[in-house]
Amino acid sequence: MNIETKELSKIYGIGESRIIALNKANIKINGNDFISIMGPSGSGKSTLLHLLSGLDKQTSGSLTYDGRDIYSFTDRQLSAFRRQKIGFIFQQFNLLPVLTAKENIYMPLLLDKQKPDEDYLKQLANLLGIDDRLTHLPHELSGGQQQRVAIARALIMKPDIIFADEPTGNLDSRSSNEVMNLLYNIWSSMKKTIVLITHDSRIAKTANRQFVIEDGILSEVTV
Numbered sequence: 001m002n003i004e005t006k007e008l009s010k011i012y013g014i015g016e017s018r019i020i021a022l023n024k025a026n027i028k029i030n031g032n033d034f035i036s037i038m039g040p041s042g043s044g045k046s047t048l049l050h051l052l053s054g055l056d057k058q059t060s061g062s063l064t065y066d067g068r069d070i071y072s073f074t075d076r077q078l079s080a081f082r083r084q085k086i087g088f089i090f091q092q093f094n095l096l097p098v099l100t101a102k103e104n105i106y107m108p109l110l111l112d113k114q115k116p117d118e119d120y121l122k123q124l125a126n127l128l129g130i131d132d133r134l135t136h137l138p139h140e141l142s143g144g145q146q147q148r149v150a151i152a153r154a155l156i157m158k159p160d161i162i163f164a165d166e167p168t169g170n171l172d173s174r175s176s177n178e179v180m181n182l183l184y185n186i187w188s189s190m191k192k193t194i195v196l197i198t199h200d201s202r203i204a205k206t207a208n209r210q211f212v213i214e215d216g217i218l219s220e221v222t223v
Contacts, residue, residue, distance in 0.1 A: 001031055001085070001161060002029065002030055002031060002065075003028070003161070004027070005025055005027050005052070005064075006062045007024045007026065007061040008022060008048075008061035008062070009022055009024050009025070009058060010044075010047050010056070011059040011060075020216050021047040022218075023215070023216040025061070025217075026218070027211070027218060029052075029193060031160070032187070032191050032192070033194075033195075034184070034187045034194045034206070036203070036205075036206065036207035037197050037213055037218070038198055038200070038201060038204040038210065038211070039212060039214055040214070043213045043214050043215065044213050044215070045197045048213065048218065049163055051063065052195065053086055054071075054073075054081065055082075080112070083108055083111060083157060084157060086160075086162075086163060087154030087155055087157065087159040087161070087163070090150070090164075091166040091167065091170055092170065093138070093170075095149060095150065096138075099137070100134065101136055101145075101152075104150075105121065108153060108157050109157065120158075124152045127186070128148040128149075128152055133145055143171050143172070144179065147168075147170075148179070148182065151183075155186070161194070162186070163197075164183065164197065166198060167179055167196070168180065168198075176203070183206075194207075
């Protein structure tokens with residue numbers, strides 16, 4: 001799946017309270033890209049991710065997935081598109097505390113009224129090293145294990161693209177390294193497109209394409 005933005009902007013407020021969160025961003029994301037977008041807090045990186053994934057709507061500019069303008073979708077169409085085509089990994093694990101790891105992973109399938117694929121779950125659990133944790137509740141898991149469950153949940157619908165917003169932000173250095181190694185393996189072995197938001201230059205360098213954003217202005221790093 002190829003994604004392209006043209007002059008994508010997001011502006012909040014008017015007059016003296018007007019804030020340009022994203023300023024005419026242009027980016028082309030090709031199938032199987034691993035992209036990092038690095039910037040300090042308030043730079044506009046999360047705004048860009050929310051726009052790219054259809055979680056928010058632009059003030060101006062365009063966003064297309066394989067030539068389709070997803071901003072033209074109805075709310076129902078856009079919700080279905082996100083469930084079926086996009087996986088999300090956030091800094092907060094967002095696991096439901098009363099559900100087991102397995103039940104949390106299956107949640108997107110149930111919302112889309114799809115039958116769970118036990119063989120695919122076993123494949124994911126093996127890849128992520130959570131085979132023996134599927135019956136545990138979130139409070140019985142470490143932070144790193146909870147993020148692995150969240151990654152499995154992001155992959156269970158077999159999406160084309162994964163958006164990861166500071167996925168190591170709540171983890172210690174060891175767990176952070178493990179999660180980044182897993183994301184790299186997912187990219188290389190499962191051929192998923194990954195867009196990673198981070199403020200850590202070391203993590204950003206894991207990607208095969210690197211961008212920086214500052215004061216809402218996006219630019220690609222040439223390495």
